[in-house]
Amino acid sequence: MRIAMVGAGYVGLVSGACFAEFGVDVCILDTDATKIEALRAGRIPIYEPGLDALVQENARDGRLRFTTDLAEAVEGADAVFLAVGTPSRRGDGHADLSFVFAAAEQVARAARGPLVLVTKSTVPVGTGRRVQEIVRAARPDLSIEVASNPEFLREGSAIGDFMRPDRVVIGTMEGEGGERAMTVLRRLYRPLNLIEVPILATRIETAELIKYAANAFLATKITFINEIADLCERVGADVHDVARGMGLDGRIGRKFLHAGPGFGGSCFPKDTLALARTAQDAGAPVRLVETTIAVNEARKASMAERVIAACGGSVAGKTIAVLGLTFKPETDDMRDAASLVVVPRLAEAGAQIRAFDPAGMGHAKPMLPGSVQYATSALDAATGADALVLLTEWNEFRALSPQRLRQAMRGHVLLDLRNVYDPEAMRAAGFHYASIGRP
Structure with a gap:
């Protein structure tokens, strides 16, 4: 089988590489020529464990290609997946579907034969019906069936989630066209039959709402x-x-x-x-x-106040070491990370911030105050600090010696906002230790 993946972002790149691993002929399209050239050269634009090897292996074996040419991407494709962004729309919080609708119309105009058009992006209920109207208006002469196949990929473990999922959800329209779309998608996911992954077949609205x-x-x-x-x-x-x-x-x-x-x-x-x-x-x-x-938005702001309170009610002139900037470990994703609220608040209160993250500092720098200093390691960040805040539970932070941390620091305040450390061990090392929800 042959498919095209529109969008070489997180979902498109991971899904495309995993489909290629299934033996499918995959072409990934993106309008960003720089990104496509990097992928052709074997450079992965995102951090995801194991993805670089998976992409390089399947590209080398000819199952995975990259292009900026839409006509090339959809030529001969049994299915085209839309994996473009659906960010929150400014002003009202609705999902911005402009990229989805534009991509759907462009695919329809470029198609030379019947195909299944699948929304892989997370889209609100009702989007599939609107996409169907768009493609029918663009190509009334061609059979293009619209389906929904939401992704359930966790950053940091996305390959495992795709290859060994809890379930696969496929939503299609009613009638003969929906049956054809379901047949194509079941064929694509046939390798998962060996591990008896449940495939849930639903109406397209149901699939959209499940995600x-x-x-x-x-x-x-x-x-x-x-x-x-x-x-x-x-x-x-x-x-x-x-x-x-x-x-x-x-x-x-x-x-x-x-x-x-x-x-x-x-x-x-x-x-x-x-x-x-x-x-x-x-x-x-x-x-x-x-x-x-x-509650979640208020909680992020309250974390900065915890740090200030632990430092005696003021962080003015104090050096605060921050370990972890990404929203979770095993990713370089900074979107809506707690650090984007905590670090600026501490800087506004007069603190000098020394931060370290194993993968996220490149993305963090343009998003955080310019006064933030970036360290070369966790111990480097802690050296001379009055207080240390753990924001992201990277494994390398778990292994830090309490004694070495305490020796490196000037102060003795440690706020563990992920409950990584043993309270007794930290107190025995001389820390004034605080965590979340533990006495």
């Missing part, structure tokens, strides 16, 4: 345990034990019950907001999701 509902639910779990963590601090309970006691209940599960500074990244913030706006427009508001959004 938003799943992300909103996970975001709500994170926000819930963060509020429970605040309660734990007031009453002397331990949020780790509370989360474990909850997670052992099979109806709840253990995942996404880790207290911290709030959720960020490319999906949860924009998807929860888009779902809230869609629900409001439909006259069925999702109050839980609206509250989740508000």
Whole structure:
């Protein structure tokens, strides 16, 4: 089979490389000529463990190609996937679908034969119907069937998520055209039959809503345990034990019950907001999701106030070491990271910031205050610092020696906003140690 992937961003590049690994002939299209040239040269524009080797191997074997020419990309394709951005629209929070609609029309005009046009991008319910109208208006002479195949990729483990997913969701239109689209997509995902991955076949509206509902639910779990963590601090309970006691209940599960500074990244913030706006427009508001959004934004700001309080009520003239800038480990993604709120607030309060992140500093520099200094390692960041704040739980930070950290620092304040360290070990090393939701 042959497919085209429109968009060489995170979703398009990972999905295209994984389909190529399945043995599919994949052509990835992007309008950014610099990005395409880099990919042809084997340079990966994003940080994702294992992706560089996967791309290089499949490109070398001829299953994966890159182009800026739309006609070349769609020539002979059984399916064309739209993996373009759907950022929050300025002013109202709705998903900006302009890239999706433009790409759909361009694909339709470039097509030379029947194909299935698949939205891989996260799009609000109703988008597929609108895409169908666009392609029919552009090419009434051609059979182009529209389907939805949402992605469920976690940054840092995206390849595993694609190759061994919990489920594959395929949404199609009613009628014979929808049946043809379903047949093509089932063939593409046939390699997953060997590991008995469930394939959920639904109406296109249902598939679109599944993605938003799943992300909103996970975001709500994170926000819930963060509020429970605040309660734990007031009453002397331990949020780790509370989360474990909850997670052992099979109806709840253990995942996404880790207290911290709030959720960020490319999906949860924009998807929860888009779902809230869609629900409001439909006259069925999702109050839980609206509250989740508000609580999460307030939480990031409160983390900076925790740091200031731990430093005696003022950070003016003090050096604060910040470990981790990305929204989570194993990615260079800075979108809606807690650091984008915490670091500027500390700088405004007069602190000198020394930061280190294993992968995210290149993206962080244009997004954070110019006064931030960037260190070459965690210990370099800690050297001479009055206080240390751990914002992202990279594995290399977990292995740091408490004694070496304490010796490197001038002060003794350590705020562990990811609950990475053992409180007793840190206190024994001489730290004034604070974490989230633990006594």
